[in-house]
Amino acid sequence: MYVKELFKEMNKIGIGSLGIVILISIFLGMVTTLQTAYQLVVAWIPPSVIGEIIVETSMLELAPTITGLVLAGRVGSSLASELGTMRVKEQIDALDVMGVNSAAFLVFPKILGSIIVIPMLVVVATFLMILSGAFIGNSAGIVPYNDFVEGAIDIFKVKVFVLSMAKAYTFAFMISSISCYQGYFSEGGATGVGKSSTRAVVWSCVLILFSDYLIAQLFL
Amino acid sequence: MIELQGLRKSFDGKEVLKGIDAKFQPGKINMIIGSSGSGKTVTLKCMVGLFEPEAGDILYAGKSVVGLHIKQKKKIRQEIGMLFQSAALFDSMTVAENVAFPLRMFTSKSEAEIKERVQFCLHRVELDKAGEKLPSEISGGMQKRVGIARAIALDIKYLYCDEPNSGLDPVTSLVIDHLIKEITQEFNITTVVNTHDMNSIFEVGDNVLYLYQGRKLWEGHPEEIMTADVPELKDFIFASPLIRNAYQQQLKNQ
Numbered sequence: 001m002y003v004k005e006l007f008k009e010m011n012k013i014g015i016g017s018l019g020i021v022i023l024i025s026i027f028l029g030m031v032t033t034l035q036t037a038y039q040l041v042v043a044w045i046p047p048s049v050i051g052e053i054i055v056e057t058s059m060l061e062l063a064p065t066i067t068g069l070v071l072a073g074r075v076g077s078s079l080a081s082e083l084g085t086m087r088v089k090e091q092i093d094a095l096d097v098m099g100v101n102s103a104a105f106l107v108f109p110k111i112l113g114s115i116i117v118i119p120m121l122v123v124v125a126t127f128l129m130i131l132s133g134a135f136i137g138n139s140a141g142i143v144p145y146n147d148f149v150e151g152a153i154d155i156f157k158v159k160v161f162v163l164s165m166a167k168a169y170t171f172a173f174m175i176s177s178i179s180c181y182q183g184y185f186s187e188g189g190a191t192g193v194g195k196s197s198t199r200a201v202v203w204s205c206v207l208i209l210f211s212d213y214l215i216a217q218l219f220l
Numbered sequence: 221m222i223e224l225q226g227l228r229k230s231f232d233g234k235e236v237l238k239g240i241d242a243k244f245q246p247g248k249i250n251m252i253i254g255s256s257g258s259g260k261t262v263t264l265k266c267m268v269g270l271f272e273p274e275a276g277d278i279l280y281a282g283k284s285v286v287g288l289h290i291k292q293k294k295k296i297r298q299e300i301g302m303l304f305q306s307a308a309l310f311d312s313m314t315v316a317e318n319v320a321f322p323l324r325m326f327t328s329k330s331e332a333e334i335k336e337r338v339q340f341c342l343h344r345v346e347l348d349k350a351g352e353k354l355p356s357e358i359s360g361g362m363q364k365r366v367g368i369a370r371a372i373a374l375d376i377k378y379l380y381c382d383e384p385n386s387g388l389d390p391v392t393s394l395v396i397d398h399l400i401k402e403i404t405q406e407f408n409i410t411t412v413v414n415t416h417d418m419n420s421i422f423e424v425g426d427n428v429l430y431l432y433q434g435r436k437l438w439e440g441h442p443e444e445i446m447t448a449d450v451p452e453l454k455d456f457i458f459a460s461p462l463i464r465n466a467y468q469q470q471l472k473n474q
Contacts, residue, residue, distance in 0.1 A: 099297030
């Protein structure tokens with residue numbers, strides 16, 4: 001039952017959020033490329049620098065943080081309202097009366113599922129940001145594919161990828177644990193569930209930004 | 221048999237249960253009645269282990285269940301079935317999956333055995349064809365019947381019903397009441413029902429416990445309730461003009 005629940009959650013969080021992550025990543029990659037090119041007006045800077053900037057910015061900041069913030073809204077509110085509704089509709093009490101450890105049964109698959117799936121979404125987001133950046137750079141005549149790839153290969157460091165993943169795992173844990181806590185301890189009917197969802201999203205966003213700063217400060 | 225001894229419980233310094241003593245017999249429907257805020261639901265939640273009482277004891281077949289380790293509690297909880305006021309079915313599961321849930325969690329039965337047991341339970345509550353439906357696709361009365369089917373999926377010894385008739389029309393209420401009665405007698409389980417519904421008390425109640433402001437004020441058989449010399453109980457029963465008029469008519473006829 002626990003394994004089945006885990007796969008259900010992974011599917012809900014991962015597949016359910018894939019669309020919005022793809023959409024945001026593609027546009028963010030294209031916009032970042034255009035704006036970087038706009039800012040780099042000096043002629044002696046080689047176009048491959050744009051590739052370097054897009055790759056590093058996407059891996060280090062944009063993909064984990066923006067994906068984290070989007071998922072805080074999409075996944076956080078969903079987890080909190082699902083558990084909150086279960087609480088007010090006595091479904092959690094029903095599990096407890098049956099002798100099921102409701103916290104373990106409901107919360108554990110959600111947290112573990114998030115920790116497995118959200119970093120995967122961050123990898124997808126990073127890849128799409130770089131790809132869409134390269135595409136628009138080439139299409140708009142800003143930076144040819146060859147130069148973009150050259151810059152990307154030059155700048156790629158394993159440390160940056162590890163840091164990106166560290167952020168992704170941290171954000172995944174924060175989003176899921178805060179949201180599950182808020183939902184599980186909801187009270188006060190429909191209004192209470194609404195408040196729990198709002199608190200889940202707000203606290204997740206605040207802590208994502210704070211831990212983003214902390215990780216950058218500690219490891220860069 | 222379930223026994224309550226001096227049960228006390230308070231929230232934020234406000235005492236909700238002020239020492240309740242009671243005995244609930246097997247094979248019988250034991251009704252707990254009282255106005256809103258009298259402590260009925262808190263009593264029930266203490267009995268099923270959702271609240272831990274501050275003082276007093278709860279005995280299941282002579283054994284105390286207060287302060288037990290979580291593993292020992294788990295064992296007793298598997299002998300308990302509960303029908304919640306809102307039915308508390310799991311929204312994401314079909315009716316059949318809801319009934320199968322305790323079997324999948326606590327037994328090592330094969331899928332075929334689980335399917336057979338689910339069919340038996342659904343047949344018992346006359347919902348043979350609703351197995352594949354979601355809880356949101358069936359009526360309130362049907363949801364209550366699925367709640368009963370889920371409660372009896374395991375071989376339970378105790379059945380708790382928290383206001384089983386709330387939100388139901390009188391005819392469906394009667395169906396639910398009789399179903400609870402039949403199941404209680406068929407499986408010889410100890411049933412405790414929390415209710416406001418006077419019809420249920422007279423229709424299926426075997427023993428009635430009246431709570432008032434966290435205290436037990438009266439206990440007896442349903443037929444004695446009209447003549448009980450407890451002013452608070454009289455106010456509670458005769459609050460309904462229908463019952464008041466019916467009783468006065470009965471007295472006139474006598």
